[in-house]
Amino acid sequence: MGKKAAAGIGIGLAGALVVPYLLVGGASSALDGLDLEGVACAMIDKSVGGGLGLSTEQRANASVIVSVGAQMGVPVRGQVVAVATAMQESGLRNIRHGDRDSLGLFQQRPSQGWGTAAQIMNPRYSSSKFYSRLLAVKGWQDMPVTNAAQAVQRSGFPDAYAKHEGKAVQVVASASEGGVQQINSTSGCTPMSIPASYNVAGYVSHALQQVGKPYVWGGTGPDGFDCSGLIVYAWRQMGYQLKVRTSQQMHNVSIPVPSGQERSGDLIFSEFRSDGPAHVLIVVRPGLAVEAPRTGLDVRVREYDAASEGLRFGRLPENQMTKISAQV
Known part of the structure; x- marks a missing residue:
């Protein structure tokens, strides 16, 4: 209906x-x-080589991004946008360096109003700030993932997010209660949520x-x-x-x-x-x-x-x- x-x-x-x-x-x-x-089972992208290949750090950060999105009521598509963005910006790593004063999972800049350096280095804070700006973009749900990400990030490489979409979908699809599981290389996949x-x-x-x-x-x-x-x-x-x-x-x-x-x-x-x-x-x-x-x-x-x-x-x-x- x-x-x-x-x-x-x-x-x-x-x-x-x-x-x-x-x-x-x-x-x-x-x-x-x-x-x-x-x-x-979660969707499988065979180009990944039988597994998502995420480290413990990357899985933990992806888990935070997905769980914050769920707590904020962000639709699944928005969670995919966020994970794909973090994959491109930081490789899902909470790094203390970047272009100019860019920091953290999403390479947010204190000088551009994203928060203090300490706040941005908190994955839960940086994820919530990303979602808040994404939700403020008119029509974001109807945009391709890379365009929605670019509307928030305003990157010098606006099409770079697209290559991460498939893997981001797998991460979100395999999230269960905020925990991220990996594709199982033996059976093909782990149970999705x-x-x-x-x-x-x-x-x-x-x-x-x-x-x-x-x-x-x-x-x-x-x-x-x-x-x-x-x-x-x-x-x-x-x-x-x-x-x-x-x-x-x-x-x-x-x-x-x-x-x-x-x-x-x-x-x-x-x-x-x-x-x-x-x-x-x-x-x-x-x-x-x-x-x-x-x-x-x-x-x-x-x-x-x-x-x-x-x-x-x-x-x-x-x-x-x-x-x-x-x-x-």
Whole structure:
């Protein structure tokens, strides 16, 4: 559910590529053959060489950046911007030197109003100052990561932050309660901050079991659903209550996932407007989604094409879920 009544994905494709819809007679058939192993793993960038390669100091500093952002209510995308910035400016090291009077993780300058030298050398202080200025940038959430970072830093190398985005996403994705884990070179990845893979498989299964039920604006089941209500309901059946309700809220807190790297259980955002996406779907497997589309169309499974539909992908972090004692 978006903040406004969305026309739905079918209408959004008028005049564009017609994507075929696949109606599923039984939920189990849609799950047959799906590889759900490791769906709860953080995104892997193989160029990293099987591990993030962060030192103890770097992990500690990244942990501070992520935890300060979470405490300030900064969306996940903002945390990615902050980590990427610190990677470029200091290599995630709290250094006492830099260009002119630049100091610390973000190379902030006392002479430019960032605080005293002692304050800037405090990672929690410097992180909060970075976030405060980022949040003051109009439209930062719609900017590429490197542009958002540059709007705060005003660097002589404005495009330098871009190369750190992938690794920064991995750091934020693997953060759990403010702690940063590394990619495991043996298994491919460590569990990211989202419930275990069997829960993801179960959540997708519960969503698929709703196929054929009507779209109802504001509906969270069991008899009818809107687009985000289907997601809330499916997670609730697995014993998790989401802290977010609308498609815009889900987009704001989700960990970005590049197109082509989405996995079963990830979210698909579409119909973007000034206030964010008006529609959200669930990835069944890459290329196939389950959705509650719009009034007049029942819950269904359909194929999707990310490029032609302008879709974006995200993964809900565990800090947006509360374990409940019973399914309700």
